Amino acid sequence: MINKAEYTKRRKQLMQKIGSHGVAILPSASLACRNGDYNYPFRQNSDFYYLTGFEEPEAVAVLIPKHKNGEFILFNRPKNRDEEIWEGVRAGQEGARKEFGANLSYPMTELEKRLPELLEGRNEIHYTLGLNGAFDKILLDAINKIRGKIRAGLHSPISFIDITETVHEMRLIKSPAEIAIMRRAANISVDAHIRAMQACKPGINEFQLDAELQYEFQTQGARFPAYTSIVGSGGNSCILHYVNNNQIIRNGEVVLIDAGCEYQNYASDITRTFPANGKFSPEQRAIYDIVLKAQKAGIKKIRPGAPWPVVQEIMVKIITQGLLDLGLLKGNLRNLIENKAYFKFYMHKSGHWLGLDVHDVGRYKVNHKWRTFQPGMVLTVEPGIYISSDLPGVPKRWHNIGVRIEDDILVTTKGHEILTEMLPKEIDDIEALM
Ligand code: GLY
Ligand code: MN
Numbered sequence: 001m002i003n004k005a006e007y008t009k010r011r012k013q014l015m016q017k018i019g020s021h022g023v024a025i026l027p028s029a030s031l032a033c034r035n036g037d038y039n040y041p042f043r044q045n046s047d048f049y050y051l052t053g054f055e056e057p058e059a060v061a062v063l064i065p066k067h068k069n070g071e072f073i074l075f076n077r078p079k080n081r082d083e084e085i086w087e088g089v090r091a092g093q094e095g096a097r098k099e100f101g102a103n104l105s106y107p108m109t110e111l112e113k114r115l116p117e118l119l120e121g122r123n124e125i126h127y128t129l130g131l132n133g134a135f136d137k138i139l140l141d142a143i144n145k146i147r148g149k150i151r152a153g154l155h156s157p158i159s160f161i162d163i164t165e166t167v168h169e170m171r172l173i174k175s176p177a178e179i180a181i182m183r184r185a186a187n188i189s190v191d192a193h194i195r196a197m198q199a200c201k202p203g204i205n206e207f208q209l210d211a212e213l214q215y216e217f218q219t220q221g222a223r224f225p226a227y228t229s230i231v232g233s234g235g236n237s238c239i240l241h242y243v244n245n246n247q248i249i250r251n252g253e254v255v256l257i258d259a260g261c262e263y264q265n266y267a268s269d270i271t272r273t274f275p276a277n278g279k280f281s282p283e284q285r286a287i288y289d290i291v292l293k294a295q296k297a298g299i300k301k302i303r304p305g306a307p308w309p310v311v312q313e314i315m316v317k318i319i320t321q322g323l324l325d326l327g328l329l330k331g332n333l334r335n336l337i338e339n340k341a342y343f344k345f346y347m348h349k350s351g352h353w354l355g356l357d358v359h360d361v362g363r364y365k366v367n368h369k370w371r372t373f374q375p376g377m378v379l380t381v382e383p384g385i386y387i388s389s390d391l392p393g394v395p396k397r398w399h400n401i402g403v404r405i406e407d408d409i410l411v412t413t414k415g416h417e418i419l420t421e422m423l424p425k426e427i428d429d430i431e432a433l434m
């Protein structure tokens, strides 16, 4: 659990960054209709959650450095017994102050009335325009109200600054408490993958393995996956974000599972590929060996100061060489890399940041230069080779082999730690496990 003091510290840090002339505004996520009068399960906006720990919809956080009445103002739903009987308990205004550290809390219905007085006198509004049209309008109306009173001496804000830049840079470096949660998320996902691998046999449906994953997630306290689980057998292993998960798994096919739980709102993201019948065929083994070698080499490059692209560069080199050795690419290694000949087999990047979002926030380039790794960053390394049956010029025996191997890596002061290391990925270990 992230404690109250850490949320306070994050808000203080943010307020320090925006300065005493600024004001930050963050709306919560909204409920979204699934069908009829039912909603999707609510998931808080990650930036809002990062700064408040507050998990209810219909809320707005206003952070006003050095404001005379308090710096953290939360608009949220008031207590309402009738509605709470149907939908669950709410913090209400008292809870917002006592449990979540708000200096002031008002019912959401007072937002439009109170917003002008909170913005008045500030120069910069730190807010992300364009994500929430309804709230953009509320905010612009509030500014117009202040503009209408400048003859009375009121000062209207001058500029908008995108708050995501500031918050996302903070989110990029994980605190010890966040790392502890991500470790737990990783461990649960490791168990889920092991469970699915052991449950696999030819003749069952992909959705049965999806259910095994979900069972392990939920029984260990992770209610939802961090993204829709990918369980692709045979040709489906070559569809990068395959989510139908509804085909029969056949003898002789590979199964690619890309799945990770969300634990206390933090994501994990693991991929393993294994033979449906528990024994790799020579072709599956050959492709798997290349991807595994590439992944290990990519991970090895991760240490403080190393720039992002070194991971992809080494993996592209190993994958291209491997495909050359198998005769699936022909020509000269350097030319093949330069011309991106590998791209028809390996068409994505080496990975992404991981955190509250599976494709987590934070820039990959700063001032047009690739970012270098720093302790506290978490990222995935996930090379793959995908040979779909419609790939021109590839002999049939290689068809429908899609292999991806993905782990979650924490950058440490000394180098890195593989958070998902406990999940086997050596061929012998996978065969033994199955
Ligand atoms: N699970 C999505 C990804 O690996 O990026
Ligand atoms: Mn990933």
Ligand code: MN
Pocket: 258, 259, 269, 270, 271, 406
């Ligand atoms: Mn993944």
